Amino acid sequence: MSSLSDNPHYGAQKQDEEVLDSALRPKTWEDYVGQSNIKENLRIILTAARQRGQSPDHLLFYGNSGLGKTTLAHLVALEMGKSIKMTSGPAIERAGDLAAILTNLSEGDVLFIDEIHRIHKSIEEYIYPAMEDYKLNLILGKGPMARTMELQLPHFTMIGATTRPGLLSAPLRNRFGATFQLNFYRPEDIEKIIARSANILSISIEPDAITVIAKRSRFTPRVANRLLKRVRDFAQVKNLGTATKEIAEHALESLEVDHMGLEPGDKKILLALIEKFGGGPVGLQSLAAAAQEEEDTILDLYEPYLMQCGFIERTPKGRVVSRLAYEHLGLTPKSKNQLF
Secondary structure: OOOHOOOOOHHHHHHHHHHHHHOOOOOOOOOOOOHHHHHHHHHHHHHHHHOOOOOOOOEEEEEOOOOOOHHHHHHHHHHHOOOOOEEEEEOOOHHHHHHHHOOOOOOEEEEEEOOHOOOHHHHHHHHHHHHHHHHHEEEEEOHOOOOOEEEOOOOOOEEEEEOOOOHOOOOOOOOOOEEEOOOOOOHHHHHHHHHHHHHOOOOOHHHHHHHHHHOOOOOOOOHHHHHHHHHHHHHOOOOOOOOOOOOHHHHHHOOOOOOOOOOOOHHHHHHHHHHHHHOOOOOOHHHHHHHHHHHHHHHHHHHHHHHOOOOEEEEEEEEEHHHHHHHHHHOOOHHHHHHO
16 A cells, blocks of 8 residues: 555645745744744844854754744844755764765855754764864774874854753753743734735735634644645635635634644543543653653653643653643543642
8 A cells, every 4th residue: 555655746745835834934034923032132143243254153942843943043044144054963874974064064154953952972072073163073994094084164153953952962052152942922923923924825814813723823833834724725625715714713623623722632642641540640651652652742742732731730750630621621530639
């Protein structure tokens, strides 16, 4: 049986989606909505570096996926008038992979490494001198015939992005000149993002429909844009010129996204906590096994938003479900001991 990815139409559709996502990415600081403090600090860092005629310090962005880390990296490169080269931690498997990337940089370029916490520890040893002294020390050969070759690198700015800053080693983390945490967005900022995206995609949408999408977007721009495109699809199939509040609600209900933005995966985590562990506390490994999800998926995808909503809490003994979660799911706790 062939997989979905074997379908030639699937590849074209995926490419179209990537083109759309690129089109929606802000190209100026003014278009980048939210994260005001980070934007202001970045602009000061970049302006000072430009006045000195130097490359900016290396930067580390961390926060949930979809909050704009990649977009900020692109804006840094645009602000400095330089090119950006993009890779990810898992893609750098050997020292030769890192050497190929670094030696192809030009003076002042930006190197963006997504999921930087997944870089192998042996590769980090080569990154340290590259970040500090713009040198790459490669070991050629093995045994008595081994020798070290030093390559001089152009000055560049490395931007690391991670959802798990705690997994970065201290030596690597300390070599970044500035570290910024991206937080969830305010509802009014999400509404501005949706309105901007609708304009770019030539979608006619009512203000009430924007509000409906914003409330279910998990305070995350990437999710908001994804839901907007699905509402567009429903409006198109229904032959409506405008995406109305009713169409938005119908589309999101069909996608099983409730009024708080919870999707089936979120509810599965909460129900596993309630039905199999009496509301908790329970450890991550046990919860992952009960919910049939990977531990990393729970940590990166589900848990941050559930905690933001106040539906679960981490305690020294494990995860615990809140009264709000019971109320949201229409359930009654068996005892007061299950609540925090």
